[in-house]
Amino acid sequence: MSTYADQRVLVVGGTSGVGLATARTFAGRGADTVIVSRSVDKLDAALAQLTTSGGKASGRTLDIRSDDEVEQFAATAGAFDHVVVTAGETPMGRVDTLPLTEAYAAMDSKFWGAYRIARAVRVKPSGSLTLVAGHLSQRPGRASALQSAINAALEALVRGMALEYAPLRVNAVSPGLLRTPLWEGLDDADRERMYEAAVRRLPVGRVGDAADVAEAVIFVAGNAYTTGTTVYVDGGGTIA
Numbered sequence: 001m002s003t004y005a006d007q008r009v010l011v012v013g014g015t016s017g018v019g020l021a022t023a024r025t026f027a028g029r030g031a032d033t034v035i036v037s038r039s040v041d042k043l044d045a046a047l048a049q050l051t052t053s054g055g056k057a058s059g060r061t062l063d064i065r066s067d068d069e070v071e072q073f074a075a076t077a078g079a080f081d082h083v084v085v086t087a088g089e090t091p092m093g094r095v096d097t098l099p100l101t102e103a104y105a106a107m108d109s110k111f112w113g114a115y116r117i118a119r120a121v122r123v124k125p126s127g128s129l130t131l132v133a134g135h136l137s138q139r140p141g142r143a144s145a146l147q148s149a150i151n152a153a154l155e156a157l158v159r160g161m162a163l164e165y166a167p168l169r170v171n172a173v174s175p176g177l178l179r180t181p182l183w184e185g186l187d188d189a190d191r192e193r194m195y196e197a198a199v200r201r202l203p204v205g206r207v208g209d210a211a212d213v214a215e216a217v218i219f220v221a222g223n224a225y226t227t228g229t230t231v232y233v234d235g236g237g238t239i240a
């Protein structure tokens with residue numbers, strides 16, 4: 001099991017879901033873990049969890065949609081050994097019905113947000129940068145062409161950055177459907193119907209959780225021979 005003692009890790013989106021599970025794993029393995037997201041309440045709650053279990057963790061508010069905020073953060077945050085970006089908001093909707101403003105906002109949040117972090121935050125050449133995308137890049141749904149395009153763009157971005165930023169290793173992890181707070185906005189019954197349908201369809205017979213994806217992030221961050229690739233953690237959703 002890799003140890004991250006004396007290493008600095010940044011998890012952008014580390015207050016919830018995949019980001020929080022990833023921060024918990026890094027902090028549990030000794031990393032000095034910094035989490036960022038927009039909400040002070042989410043930061044306080046996440047830091048309480050991380051430090052109660054004995055981890056070394058701190059946090060700052062940051063909105064990755066803002067060029068200035070990201071640049072100011074990067075200018076004062078120092079260098080990290082590993083950076084993970086899980087943040088992003090992308091509303092579902094068909095191309096012909098989703099308002100163009102919402103489509104632009106989705107790209108600005110998940111694609112340009114990750115791009116802003118990748119261009120500004122300093123990562124040590126011996127370390128890694130990991131972007132969390134999504135398996136819709138490979139398997140579009142009936143109202144998710146935009147998410148497919150954003151995730152595919154992120155997966156392409158890591159392949160290019162792995163060359164540009166070498167020897168820094170750059171990878172993506174693309175989840176399928178997960179039980180995370182991302183879906184809290186849905187009506188409870190609708191959410192359960194969505195999960196039940198996934199359980200019937202997926203070869204693994206269950207819906208994933210944030211810890212499943214955190215394991216993959218830890219793998220690509222820790223494996224010195226892995227760069228420019230995407231790991232799909234989707235219960236077989238891409239082939240089902």
Ligand SMILES: NC(=O)c1ccc[n+]([C@@H]2O[C@H](COP(=O)([O-])OP(=O)(O)OC[C@H]3O[C@@H](n4cnc5c(N)ncnc54)[C@H](OP(=O)(O)O)[C@@H]3O)[C@@H](O)[C@H]2O)c1
Nearest residue numbers: 013015016017018037038039063064087134177178180182
């Ligand atoms: N859950 C799934 O089923 C699923 C499936 C495929 C792909 N994914 C992808 O996996 C990633 C993580 O999803 P999740 O399920 O962990 O979501 P989540 O539980 O909703 O967590 C998202 C995190 O990102 C932060 N965030 C959102 N917008 C931000 C912004 N503009 N600036 C800074 N922080 C921001 C949120 O905190 P604040 O609100 O405080 O900013 C939160 O900490 C996302 O890219 C998602 O698209 C998820």
